[in-house]
Amino acid sequence: MAGRRALSLAAMSRLSWRYLWRNYRRTSIMLLAIGVGVWAMIFMTALMRGMVDQMIADGIDALPGLVQVHHPAFRDDPSIENSIPPPGPQLLAALGSPPVEAWTGRVKVPAMISSERNTRGVTLLGVDPAGEIALGFDPASVVEGRFLEGPRDPGLVVGRKLLERLETDLGKRVVIMSQDPDNNVADRGFRIVGVFEAKLSGHEERQAYAGLATVQELLGMGDQISEIAVTGGDYRDVTALHARVREPAGPQLEVLPWTELDRYLGLMLGVMDGFVLVWVIVIFLALSFGLANTLMMAVFERVREIGLMQALGMNPSAILYQVLLESLMLLILGLLLGNLLAIASIQPIRNGIDLSVVAEGFEMMGVSSVLYPALKMQDLVLANVVVIILGILTSLLPAWRASQYRPVEAIARN
Secondary structure, X not given: OHHHHXXXXXXXXXXXHHHHOOOHHXXXXXXXXXXXXXXXXXXXXXXXXXXXXXXXHHXXXXXXXXXXXXXXXXXXXXXXXXXXXXXXXXXXXXXXXXXXXXXXXEEEEEEEEEOOOOEEEEEEEEEOHHHHHHHOOOHHHEEEEOOOOXXXXXXXXXXXXXXXXXXXXXXXXXXXXXXXXXXXXXXXXXXXXXXXXXXXXXXXXXXXXXXXHHHXXXXXXXXXXXXXXXXXOOOOOOHHHHHHHHHHHOOOOEEEEHHHHOHHHHHHHHHHHHHHHXXXXXXXXXXXXXXXXXXXXXXXXXHHHHHHHHHOOOOHHHHHHHHHHHXXXXXXXXXXXXXXXXXXXXXXXXOOEEOHHHHHHHHHOXXXXXXXXXXXXXXXXXXXXXXXXXXXXHHHHHHHHHHOOOHHHHHHOO
């Protein structure tokens, strides 16, 4: 019995392959349509996935950290009054164990920076350079001068855009002004020791880095800090990291993951997976009409042959399976072509596409001007599975139609 079934399947496969290429022009056009459609699905998904991933990565770099610890009122009023003490023993123990990979304490307050020509509002960041680098700051982004050398470094590192707005230069002195705990103006002169470039120019204009101890001394805040930034693991799932920090931090502190700190980015991550599925389905729905038409025409062309096969003993279910097998072969060939086209077109641009001509528009969306396509296995698998499933469903109508012919009427048809 097993041998007969295998032989029947082999014979059915040969018949399906022969009938598929009976009209090679129509089959070739349909193969090209499926291939281009699959290429469009995968290629555009890779571009969108790359854009969203880059947007999220840039957003997390700007936060920074996947989880942050603050005073409950800090996000509404980021002033010195809403500072927190450095981590206690329990929190320190949690920050020193997995899944935490790195953490740092920072002072983050609004301030004014003045040069001899101009004045700007900035966010003054008092940082420990080693902790900041461990958290993700790239020292190579400092394109002039140097980064801070320690928490007591008296220098200041600013962005290139801010340097231009202040109409000053590396090595020049500027004055930083902010408020101390008594709401008095605290000011100090800093020499610009470094200039950094960011992927998003807005970050260059809004942030200035100084040593953590230097800023604490300037503001008279003792060892208080504004936030604790923590990173570790995959940014797509920070549940374990968030839970590890939240419990020892206690109810008096606010512990939030990056998805709540920047709800827009969190929403984009959630929407992206749904977008990929909708995009694949919409593209294939357009292709499904051509696929159904191709199979239906193939059925109409051989009505008499189908009737003859039924008269010779081939049952209707076998005819249905044969037409579905033709559809499956056509889909597999189209998928193979589309996947090869997608991989061949994405590989040459995997190191980035320079879109600096529309940099300002991308900046408004929070995306850098270099787009890195992200070809993910999950997107390839999703596109292929959806095409196979919807393709088989689309083929059911012509297959069912072929299986319903009555042998006498089919043979008599001209």
